[in-house]
Every structure is written in structure tokens, then in C-alpha cells.
Amino acid sequence: xxxxxxxxxxxxxxxxxxxxxxxxxxxxxxxxxxxxxxxxxxxxxxxxxxxxxxxxxxxxxxxxxxxxxxxxxxxxxxxxxxxxxxxxxxxxxxxxxxxxxxxxxxxxxxxxxxxxxxxxxxxxxxxxxxxxxxxxxxxxxxxxxxxxxxxxxxxxxxxxxxxxxxxxxxxxxxxxxxxxxxxxxxxxxxxxxxxxxxxxxxxxxxxxxxxxxxxxxxxxxxxxxxxxxxxxxxxxxxxxxxxxxxxxxxxxxxxxxxxxxxxxxxxxxxxxxxxxxxxxxxxxxxxxxxx
Numbered sequence: 001x002x003x004x005x006x007x008x009x010x011x012x013x014x015x016x017x018x019x020x021x022x023x024x025x026x027x028x029x030x031x032x033x034x035x036x037x038x039x040x041x042x043x044x045x046x047x048x049x050x051x052x053x054x055x056x057x058x059x060x061x062x063x064x065x066x067x068x069x070x071x072x073x074x075x076x077x078x079x080x081x082x083x084x085x086x087x088x089x090x091x092x093x094x095x096x097x098x099x100x101x102x103x104x105x106x107x108x109x110x111x112x113x114x115x116x117x118x119x120x121x122x123x124x125x126x127x128x129x130x131x132x133x134x135x136x137x138x139x140x141x142x143x144x145x146x147x148x149x150x151x152x153x154x155x156x157x158x159x160x161x162x163x164x165x166x167x168x169x170x171x172x173x174x175x176x177x178x179x180x181x182x183x184x185x186x187x188x189x190x191x192x193x194x195x196x197x198x199x200x201x202x203x204x205x206x207x208x209x210x211x212x213x214x215x216x217x218x219x220x221x222x223x224x225x226x227x228x229x230x231x232x233x234x235x236x237x238x239x240x241x242x243x244x245x246x247x248x249x250x251x252x253x254x255x256x257x258x259x260x261x262x263x264x265x266x267x268x269x270x271x272x273x274x275x276x277x278x279x280x281x282x283x284x285x286x287x288x289x290x291x
Contacts, residue, residue: 005192006127006149007200007222010099011247013065019284020247022066022101023276024226024254025088027052027073031259033268046080049073053088056258059269060276061097068224068252069126071104089125100126101224105153107132109139117142130202130224133179137186144190144198152183155214157204157227176210180217187221196222196248203241205233205251211240215248223249229256229279235286246287253279 003009014020027049029038036052038044057067069092074085092100102124106116120129120143131143133152143150155165155176165176173181180201187199197220203211205227215223223241227233228251241249260275261268 003192004147005194006099006144006147006198007190007196008192008194009127010066010149010222010250011194011196013099014247014250017063017065017280019064019280019287020242020250021064021276021279021283022068022224022250022252023056023060023064023257023279024068024070024103024252025053025056025073025258026070026254027056027258033261034263042077043080046074046077046084049077049081050084050088053084054091055269056272057088057092057095057098059272060257061095063273063276063280064098066099066101066128066250066252067092068101068103068130068254070254071102071124086124093125093127099128099149101128101130101151102126103130105130105132106143107135107139109135113139114142117145117148121146121148133183137182140183140186140199144187147198149198149200151200151202151222151224152179154180154183154201154218155203155207155210157206157233161204174210177213177217180214180221183221184218191220194247196220200224202226203249205237205241208233208237208240211238215241215243219243221248225249225251226254229253235282238283239286242287251279251283 029045029048032052036048038048074081102120128149129143130151167175187197190198200222203223205225225238225241238251257275261271265271
């Protein structure tokens with residue numbers, strides 16, 4: 001039986017999988033295998049991204065402990081896309097092989113945050129979400145109620161995030177460090193048996209210079225680490241996100257895995273599976289070498 005506590009459950013799945021890696025589902029119709037590329041229209045595009053996403057999920061089951069589904073890639077196709085998103089999340093949960101992260105980066109206050117949290121844990125079934133920490137704790141806490149998990153944006157991988165997150169406050173901290181302190185304090189009440197909180201933090205793989213300092217400020221936070229692979233992050237970049245015991249981060253790759261096939265590859269699912277296996281091997285080897 002897996003733990004009900006979100007962080008404990010994720011750590012258990014990571015241990016079983018052999019590496020702390022996550023495949024991101026960012027499906028774009030134009031990059032899919034030729035057999036799935038849709039005709040014009042949102043309904044056809046939504047059906048295509050659903051079929052592709054379910055194929056990816058089936059391909060990586062048993063290899064990675066977590067998947068991250070990008071809501072924007074579905075929502076752009078209107079009501080048909082939202083319905084497809086719900087079915088893909090349900091497919092991922094039904095597989096029984098993953099922690100399922102809904103990447104929708106919601107940020108609001110009070111009752112609105114509660115509504116967003118309810119949508120993620122009901123109509124859009126996910127055990128984890130991504131949320132914005134930049135409206136304070138009342139925009140975060142609804143997402144970690146009832147043993148749910150959430151990753152709050154702290155230090156993102158996009159270059160223009162520096163314009164805000166690297167600014168220095170009067171007390172000498174950067175904005176990202178101040179938000180990290182807020183996340184650490186807000187998550188203290190949800191620490192499980194594993195020693196990690198249900199409130200984690202997003203820290204990009206392309207921000208290696210900041211990762212060690214943020215890890216020191218947030219010892220009980222699981223880090224969701226985007227930017228590995230196609231965005232330029234490598235094994236050495238993600239290692240500072242981990243604690244000394246080799247735990248504490250989940251490295252996510254999207255395009256380098258889900259689009260690992262070429263025009264001439266007849267079995268695109270096998271290509272995706274091999275790319276997921278390579279992701280797992282790279283991160284496991286990096287952690288092993290550090291130990």
C-alpha cells in the first residue's frame with residue numbers, strides 16, 4: 001500500500017523506479033507522429049493530443065515514477081481540450097504507475113484558490129499541482145489540504161524570470177530566496193514520515209547557481225526541476241537540487257523524451273520509451289557518482 005501523504009508516496013515511487021525523474025507531457029499537434037496529426041479544428045486537435053498523450057503514458061509506465069501534464073497544451077483547444085485533459089489525467093491515474101502532476105501554475109487568493117484546488121482534485125484528477133507563490137500563502141495552502149501535493153514556483157527556468165526573481169531586497173535576500181523562505185514556513189505543517197513536506201518548490205535546472213542556496217533554505221521541500229534536456233540543463237546542473245542523502249528533487253524532461261522519434265521511426269512509442277530509460281539512467285548515474 002502506498003502512503004496517503006503525497007510526499008511520502010512520491011518518495012516511495014521514486015525508490016521503486018530507481019531514479020527521481022518525471023516525464024512532462026507538453027503535446028503539440030505539429031510535432032506528433034504523422035499518423036496522429038489532426039485535420040483542422042479544435043476538436044480534431046484535442047483528440048490528437050489525447051491519443052498521443054495516452055500513448056506516451058503507456059510507453060513510459062514502469063520506467064518513471066511521475067508524469068507532469070501541461071494544462072495549457074490542452075486548454076488552447078477550448079472545451080474539447082479541457083475534456084481531453086481530464087481523460088488523460090484519468091488515464092495516468094488508472095495506470096497506477098505514476099504520481100500525476102497537473103502543471104497549471106494557478107495563483108489566486110482566498111476562495112478563488114480553493115475553487116482552483118477543487119478543480120484539480122475533482123474534475124481534473126491529479127495528486128499534485130503547480131501553483132504560484134507570488135500571492136502569498138492563502139493562494140497556496142488550499143492546494144496541499146487533505147494530503148495533496150503542490151509545487152510552488154520559486155526559481156523558474158525561463159530567462160526573463162531573472163528580472164523579478166534575482167532582485168535584491170533590503171535585507172539582502174533575492175526575491176526567489178524570500179519566496180523560498182515563505183514556502184518552507186508554509187510547508188512545515190505538512191511534513192510526512194519521509195521528512196519532506198507536501199508543499200514543494202519549482203527550481204529550474206538552468207538556475208544551478210541558485211539551487212544550493214535554495215536547498216539550504218528549504219530542506220524539507222521536494223524540488224520539481226524543469227529544464228533538463230531540450231532546455232539545456234544537464235546532470236551537473238540538477239545535482240545541487242538534491243540533499244546530501246540523494247533525495248529531495250524530481251528531474252523533469254519533456255521534449256527530449258516525448259519527441260524522441262524521427263520521421264522514419266515506425267514505432268514512435270518505443271523511441272519514447274528508450275528516451276525515458278535514458279533519462280532515468282542519466283540521473284541515476286549522476287546521483288550514484290556523487291554518492
